[in-house]
Amino acid sequence: MAIDLQKIAVDYALSVDEVRARWLMLRVAIWKSDFRTFCKEVVKIRAKDGTLEPLILNEAQEHLLAQVNKMLADTRWVRIIFLKGRRQGASTFTAARGYWRTTLYDRQNAYILSHEMASSTVLFDMVSLMQEQHPFPPQVGTDNAKSLEFKQRGSMYQVATAGQKAGGRGAAISYFHGSEASRWANAADHFAASVEAVDEVRGTWGVLWSEPARPLPFEQGKGKIEGWVKPPSEVLLETTSAGPQGEFYRRYMDALRGTGPYQAVFVPWTLQKEYTRDGDFQASNEPDEEGELSEQEYQATYKLTDAQMLWRREKIQGLRSASLFRQEYPIDVTEAFAAADIEDVFIKPSYVLKARKRFGEIPDAPLIIGVDPAGQGGDRFAVAFRRGDSIFKVLARNKLEQAEAVAWLSSIIDEWKPNRMCIDRGSIGQPLIQALRAISPKYADIIKGIDFGGTSKAKKAHPKRAGPWNIRAEIYDDLLTFLKEGGSIPDDDDLASDMSGPKIKYRANNDWLLESKTDMKARGLRSSDLSDACALTFAVKEFFDTWSRPKRVSGFGTGAPAMDGHNGPPQGLVDHTDYGSFYDGGGGQDGWMAG
Structure with missing residues (x-):
C-alpha cells in the first residue's frame, strides 16, 4: 500500500523528512526483527532466467533459517555446519544474512571465506548486487573487489579465498560465512585462524521499536517490535560433500554426535519442490550400477512420488552416473559422505x-x-x-x-x-x-x-x-x-x-x-x-x-x-x-x- 508522506506531514504538522525518517526507522526495526522480511523487501538476486527478483526463501533456505532461529533461541548465538546438495540456495542465504548484519547493525565485521577465487568473486558480486538494488542503499566507504565498508555503521563485509595461508587471524569477526568448507586448502589452519577469530558474543534480545504516544498512520497498532539489540556472533559453514575425510567431515560428525559447538544441518534434495518432472514413470527393479539401489527400492525407501523419481532419472541420465547423482544431490547424510569416495570400500553404502x-x-x-x-x-x-x-x-x-x-x-x-x-x-x-x-x-x-x-x-x-x-x-x-x-x-x-x-x-x-x-x-x-x-x-x-x-x-x-x-x-x-x-x-x- 502506497503511503502519502506529504499528506501525513501536513496532517501531523511534521516535515516530509521527519515522516520519512520515522517510516524508515520502523522498517529498519521490522527488518532487524525478521530476516525473512528483509530478504523479501530489500534483497534482490539474479534469477535463473537472468531477471532480478526479490529473495523469497525456498524450502532449503526456510529449513536453514528455522535451524538458525532455533539455535539463537537456545544458545543466543549461531554455530551451524550445513551439508547441502547442489543449487539449494545456501550460499545466497548466507551472503544475504551477512549483508543483513552489516547494513543494519553497528560495528559488524562479516568475513566470507570460499575455497577458490572464482567462488569468492561470485559471492562478492552477489552482495554488490544487493547493495546496488537496495531501496535505501547505505553509504559505502571502501568499495573494491574484496570488501564493502558501510561507513555510518562502522561495519565491513569482506571476502577471501582459502589459499595456502590462513587469513582472518587476529580480526574481530562477528559474522563468518564459510563457503564450500570441505574443499578449503589447509582447512585445519583456516579453522584455527579464521573460524576461531569469530567473537564469542551471546546476543541480547530486547525492544527495537515502540509505538509512540501519537503514532502516524503507518505506526498505528504496531505496539512493540522486539529483536536483537546486541547481535550475537554467527558462524555458518556450508558445503557440498567432499567425501568422508577432512576437517569439515570431522566437525560435522562431531556435531551429529552432539559434541563441540556446532549444530549439524542437512537438507535432502527431495525438499525442493521444483525437483519434479511431469510424465509417466515406471520404476525399474534393476540397479543402474553395482552396489546401488534399484529405482523401486529407492522410491519405496524414501517414499518419493513418480514426479520426483522422473526428475531423478533425468538427472542421472544427464550426469551419466547414479553415484555422481548421489554426490551432487544426496538424500541423507550417509549418502552425501559415502558418495564421493566408495571405490574399494568393503561395505557398500547401499547394503547399509x-x-x-x-x-x-x-x-x-x-x-x-x-x-x-x-x-x-x-x-x-x-x-x-x-x-x-x-x-x-x-x-x-x-x-x-x-x-x-x-x-x-x-x-x-x-x-x-x-x-x-x-x-x-x-x-x-x-x-x-x-x-x-x-x-x-x-x-x-x-x-x-x-x-x-x-x-x-x-x-x-x-x-x-x-x-x-x-x-x-x-x-x-x-x-x-x-x-x-x-x-x-x-x-x-x-x-x-x-x-x-x-x-x-x-x-x-x-x-x-x-x-x-x-x-x-x-x-x-x-x-x-x-x-x-x-x-x-x-x-x-x-x-x-x-x-x-x-x-x-x-x-x-x-x-x-x-x-x-x-x-x-x-x-x-x-x-x-x-x-x-x-x-x-x-x-x-x-x-x-x-x-
Whole structure:
C-alpha cells in the first residue's frame, strides 16, 4: 500500500523528512526483527532466467533459517555446519544474512571465506548486487573487489579465498560465512585462524521499536517490535560433500554426535519442490550400477512420488552416473559422505542403507555383545548388541579411564546377561579383559578376548587358499553377509558412516584384509569404532546351533518408523526385505551363522 508522506506531514504538522525518517526507522526495526522480511523487501538476486527478483526463501533456505532461529533461541548465538546438495540456495542465504548484519547493525565485521577465487568473486558480486538494488542503499566507504565498508555503521563485509595461508587471524569477526568448507586448502589452519577469530558474543534480545504516544498512520497498532539489540556472533559453514575425510567431515560428525559447538544441518534434495518432472514413470527393479539401489527400492525407501523419481532419472541420465547423482544431490547424510569416495570400500553404502531401513521385533535369540575399547585418545569406546539378525543397539562413550570402562561393562553384563561379550584385545582391551574376569567367575565365562590381527579361521583351515587374512577381515566378511542377507541395524548416520568407511586391501597372494584405523585416519576418516563393535558380535557362533530364524513379512520399503539410533531398539513391526535363502536355506556355508 502506497503511503502519502506529504499528506501525513501536513496532517501531523511534521516535515516530509521527519515522516520519512520515522517510516524508515520502523522498517529498519521490522527488518532487524525478521530476516525473512528483509530478504523479501530489500534483497534482490539474479534469477535463473537472468531477471532480478526479490529473495523469497525456498524450502532449503526456510529449513536453514528455522535451524538458525532455533539455535539463537537456545544458545543466543549461531554455530551451524550445513551439508547441502547442489543449487539449494545456501550460499545466497548466507551472503544475504551477512549483508543483513552489516547494513543494519553497528560495528559488524562479516568475513566470507570460499575455497577458490572464482567462488569468492561470485559471492562478492552477489552482495554488490544487493547493495546496488537496495531501496535505501547505505553509504559505502571502501568499495573494491574484496570488501564493502558501510561507513555510518562502522561495519565491513569482506571476502577471501582459502589459499595456502590462513587469513582472518587476529580480526574481530562477528559474522563468518564459510563457503564450500570441505574443499578449503589447509582447512585445519583456516579453522584455527579464521573460524576461531569469530567473537564469542551471546546476543541480547530486547525492544527495537515502540509505538509512540501519537503514532502516524503507518505506526498505528504496531505496539512493540522486539529483536536483537546486541547481535550475537554467527558462524555458518556450508558445503557440498567432499567425501568422508577432512576437517569439515570431522566437525560435522562431531556435531551429529552432539559434541563441540556446532549444530549439524542437512537438507535432502527431495525438499525442493521444483525437483519434479511431469510424465509417466515406471520404476525399474534393476540397479543402474553395482552396489546401488534399484529405482523401486529407492522410491519405496524414501517414499518419493513418480514426479520426483522422473526428475531423478533425468538427472542421472544427464550426469551419466547414479553415484555422481548421489554426490551432487544426496538424500541423507550417509549418502552425501559415502558418495564421493566408495571405490574399494568393503561395505557398500547401499547394503547399509537397506539394513538401517529394516525394522521388526528383536528376535528371541542369543545375545552377543561386541566391545571395541578405546582409552583417553580421540577414538570412541563402542559397544554393540546383537540378537540373531538384529543389531539393535550401539552405544559409545569417549575418554574412559580403565576403572570407568570396567564399571560400565560390568553393569551391562549384569543388566543384559549376554551369552557372550567379545572384546578386542588391542588398545586397553587386554587389561580390561583381565580386570573383568577377576571380578567374578561368571564374567570369566561370558567374556572372550578377540585378537583382530590374529590369523583368520579360514587361513588356519586352508593356508594356501586366498581368503580373509586376519580375524578382523573375517568377521567383517560375516557382517557384510549379515547385511546382504537381511540383517537390521539402528537407523543412525554415525553408524552407517563407520560401516562404509574401511576399504579392502589385497596382499600379493590375493589374501585380503581391511585397511587399518591408522590408514583410515591418514585419509582423514575417523576410526570405525561403532562398526568394529558390530563386527565383533560375529566373532562367536556356537550359540546359534539350535536357534531357528523366524519367518518374517517380506516386501522392501513398505514403511516403518525410525529406530532410536545409538540409544534403543527398533519400534516397528514389519521387516522390509525378501530374505530368500537366508531363512529357507540357513544362510548357506558362507552365511554369518556358519561355523
